[in-house]
Amino acid sequence: MTQCGESRKEATKPRNLLSTRKTTRLGTWNVRTMYEAVKALQVAREMEGYQLDILGLCETRWTNAEECQLASGETVLYSGHLEENSPHTEGVGILLSTHAKRALIGWKAEGPRLISDEFRSRKKDINLHVIQGYAPTNDKDQDVKETFYKMLQNTIEQVRRKDILILMGDFNAKVGSDNVGFEEIMGKHGLGVRNENGELFAEICATNGLMIGGTVFPHKQTHKSTWVSPDQQTENQIDHICVNKKFRKSMRDVRVYRGADVASDHHLLISTIQLKLKRRQGIVNNHRYRYNVEFLREPSSREEFNVAVKNRFQVLETLGEDSSVEETWEATKEGWTTGCQEVLGKRKREHKPWISATTLRKIEERKKKKDQVNRSKTRAAKAKAQEEYTKAIKEVKVSVRKDKRNYVDDLARGAEEAAGAGNMRGLYETTKKLAGRYKNAEVPEKDKE
Structure with a gap:
């Protein structure tokens, strides 16, 4: 598929992700799970809404390490447990826009907690490396933490010094606002008090010269906290986006966007990257919109x-x-x-054919409920809004299961009618839809030669 006025040769030509004139938006988000119907659609819609080129995902709960393309056009690279019959736990992934996919040089799966990617930039001798991590929680054994950070250190050492390195993800680390001893890699705008995981994370950033972006830019507390407890009383800053100090000025901002909603207790953390701090006004285009x-x-x-x-x-x-x-x-x-x-309303995203309009409306209503939770000022109002939001989450899940069940029943009924009428072609097509079409597994790491 090509864009208007774009030839097939131009559509397949490699692109550059970073330049000195345009900004690149990337984010990280603990989505709690991707092993759930329609969850990938919801994440892709939020990614498009916030105009992200790269979105790192934590706790995907997918197994194996593969590359696949969503029905909406985005490409997802994910890494999970590789053993047979492994549990659907942990897992990391990176969701790429069409533009970012064409700038991708290669990627490598490092297990259920690490994945790394390499992209082209406008400057030929400088590439962009993105490492997405999901660190163990603070109550895990010390051996588990040391194994993770040792693997992370090995992954960082593989990046050339002249390249741009972005380290992001859910590290379950509170670095706090006190930067004594770490003045070169963090500012004074952190949140809370540093914990044990925060010490480990700050040490590895200091060792590799990585600036913790969430502590540099002054924002409100609501734009710093990346996780909120179920009772809405505790907020922590445990998700981070870091950049190597050599390209510190290329990071223009890091902040939390609480409006994004995929039924997760983590908020979306977004960073804006540009090789030069030069403002450029966007070009106004007259788009033709499609409606629902x-x-x-x-x-x-x-x-x-x-x-x-x-x-x-x-x-x-x-x-x-x-x-x-x-x-x-x-x-x-x-x-x-x-x-x-x-x-x-304007149609934002292509969706699966079996999703009903009722389910789409429920998803929009759920997003409004979360906005009410974020805007509540008193404890009683927030508790009431949280109760309505939890109810909306359950309604969306029930509606999705109902749509999927009706879709499968219709396909099975169609296959039965095709078999009775001797329509083998229709029977095979329906059987493929029931079985699902999966892309063959590819080698995670590509050879640049």
Whole structure:
């Protein structure tokens, strides 16, 4: 698939991820699990909404190490347990946009807690390395922690000194606001008090000259805390994004965006990277939007849309016979577009065919509930909002399971009818849909030669 005005040769040409004129947005997020129906769709929608090129994922709970492409166009690289019949625990991954995928040089799976990627930049002799990590919690055994940080040190040592290194992920480390002894790798804008994991994380950053971005930029506490307890009383800064000190000025900002929602107790942490601190105004383009016409399948939405368009078209009666064709066309177009925006809304993302419009509405309602939790000022209001948000999470899961069950039942019924009618082609196509189409496993690390 190529973009408008883009040839096939240009569409397959490698791209550069970093430049001196454009900013690159990357983030890290503990999504709690990707081993759940429609979870990948929700994460991809949030990634597009926040215009991220790279999104690191923690606790994916996927097994094996593979590369696959989502139905929405993004590419996901993930690393988990490689043993047979291994549990669906831990796991890390990196979600790439179409542009970032074309800039990818290679990637390497380092186990269920580490994954590394290498990308091209605008400057030919400088590449971008991204390491996504998921460290053990503070209550784990010391041997487990030492094994993780030893593996992390080996991965960092493989990066050339002249390249840009981004280390990010959920390290379960509170580095705190006191930077005594670590003035070169952290600022005074951290959150809380440093714990044992924070000491280990600060030491490895000091050893490799990595600046902890979340402690450098001054923000409100709500834009620093990356994790919140289930009772909404405790907030900690345990997710981090770091950059090597040589390219410290290339990191323009690091902050938390609490509006992103995938039913996780962690918030989305985003960093903006640019090789030069030069502002450039974005180019305004007149985009052609598509609308959620799937909502018209519901009788209530269809009736609401008909009433909205009918009310808009009443304006045409006031134009009179002296109006020109251009005026009539502008009024007609405005009536249609306004009705579509108010009732249907703009379609943000391609989704699986079996997801109903009701489920999509429930996902949007769940996001609004989380926004109410973030905006609550009193403890009672936050508790009430959290209760409604938890209820919305359960409703989304129930609706997704119902849609998937209905979809599978319809496919099975179609396969049975095709077999009875002797339609072998239709039977095979339906069987493929039921079995699922999986991409063959690829070698995680590619040879640059």
